[in-house]
Ligand SMILES: Nc1ncnc2c1ncn2[C@@H]1O[C@H](COP(=O)(O)OP(=O)(O)OP(=O)(O)O)[C@@H](O)[C@H]1O
């Protein structure tokens with residue numbers, strides 16, 4: 136393994152007023168890795184990703200991408216340096232086809248102004264790249280359909296395609312499987328595994344622990360803002376400290392409520 140990590144998170148804390156959402160967390164992500172970032176609800180996972188992408192400011196600590204420090208840089212600069220975040224809430228532009236949505240993302244890194252990207256009609260190269268990304272996530276057959284008519288599983292794939300169109304070196308995913316039933320979740324997890332096997336370095340936040348265990352090569356566990364585990368999935372999940380964090384939180388309960396929702400549908 137290359138000794139220089141692609142992403143280095145060093146002693147990062149994020150405070151919201153009196154609350155320490157992320158508390159002196161350090162971890163590395165190596166080139167080509169698929170790392171699971173897990174922990175109970177409210178553990179600080181999303182805040183950690185936001186501190187990496189610059190959506191929130193780290194109160195202390197440093198983040199390095201390929202050795203270059205990122206703290207203090209705006210989001211667009213971090214994206215240009217090679218990271219892309221796929222959000223949990225899927226919000227495509229409703230008046231554009233799936234392909235146009237992805238092509239827009241493909242072009243947006245060229246301009247700092249989202250408005251300019253919008254008014255600038257997608258060129259052939261962007262449309263071609265958009266099509267490639269739709270193929271990668273398995274929804275190319277719907278390229279010309281509108282987002283409003285798509286089920287959640289397709290919108291989630293669109294969100295992956297949109298994030299991939301930025302051609303990241305590091306792909307950050309926040310709960311991509313949330314809201315899907317178990318067969319849809321498994322299928323989308325397989326797509327993420329394919330993207331990873333194509334050479335992408337991935338950080339995956341996910342509550343679906345069976346898919347996490349199936350996919351991830353290493354896990355970092357947060358609880359109450361602190362890192363409480365970092366290692367091979369089986370060992371990490373076997374750690375009594377990690378098990379206690381899950382049992383103390385309501386994540387297992389919310390997993391069960393998802394399953395019962397599934398059973399009803
Ligand atoms: N913008 C914010 N302002 C104030 N508090 C926040 C903000 N964002 C998050 N928090 C708080 O920080 C803590 C960590 O939240 P975060 O969303 O990072 O957890 P999480 O691990 O992603 O949880 P979940 O699994 O439920 O998504 C929580 O106590 C949350 O209420």
Ligand SMILES: [Mg+2]
Pocket residue numbers: 180181182
């Ligand atoms: Mg979250």
